[in-house]
Amino acid sequence: MDIAGGTRENEKQRMEAFSSRCRENGIKLTHQRREIFREILQSRDHPTVEEVFDRVRRRMPTLSKDTVYRTLWMLREMGLIGTVGYPYRSVHFDGNDRSHDHFLCTRCGGIVDLEIRGERAVPADLGDLGRVESTYVEYRGLCRTCMNTEKE
Ligand SMILES: [Zn+2]
Numbered sequence: 001m002d003i004a005g006g007t008r009e010n011e012k013q014r015m016e017a018f019s020s021r022c023r024e025n026g027i028k029l030t031h032q033r034r035e036i037f038r039e040i041l042q043s044r045d046h047p048t049v050e051e052v053f054d055r056v057r058r059r060m061p062t063l064s065k066d067t068v069y070r071t072l073w074m075l076r077e078m079g080l081i082g083t084v085g086y087p088y089r090s091v092h093f094d095g096n097d098r099s100h101d102h103f104l105c106t107r108c109g110g111i112v113d114l115e116i117r118g119e120r121a122v123p124a125d126l127g128d129l130g131r132v133e134s135t136y137v138e139y140r141g142l143c144r145t146c147m148n149t150e151k152e
């Protein structure tokens with residue numbers, strides 16, 4: 001059910017989008033910021049700030065958690081990445097820019113991308129409310145691992 005990871009081409013284009021957004025906003029595109037964005041683009045498990053920090057720090061020991069935090073939220077504000085998860089738990093960052101749904105495990109908090117198959121049935125006419133441009137569904141339940149633990 002997983003959507004295949006982003007292509008190199010997609011990664012290149014999005015890195016270019018990041019650098020032009022930085023230029024527009026007068027933000028310096030440092031090596032650390034690039035590496036943080038690259039990590040998100042290559043992850044498909046919706047990592048938290050802590051997880052991104054742990055992974056990128058392995059190749060950049062001078063990295064601070066504060067830089068990771070600020071860079072991820074900057075990317076989110078620039079519309080280059082998304083966020084997902086329960087509001088009362090850690091925020092998870094999402095580098096998948098293709099339209100997709102999520103399956104959230106209510107026990108372990110795991111989040112998996114689900115491909116949208118076919119056309120989604122949406123109310124054809126919202127009347128005065130406006131116009132639907134996209135939809136997003138969050139499925140909640142127990143993942144296979146948690147189901148197996150429950151059985152034991
Ligand atoms: Zn689970």
Ligand SMILES: [Zn+2]
Nearest residue numbers: 094096102113
């Ligand atoms: Zn996702």
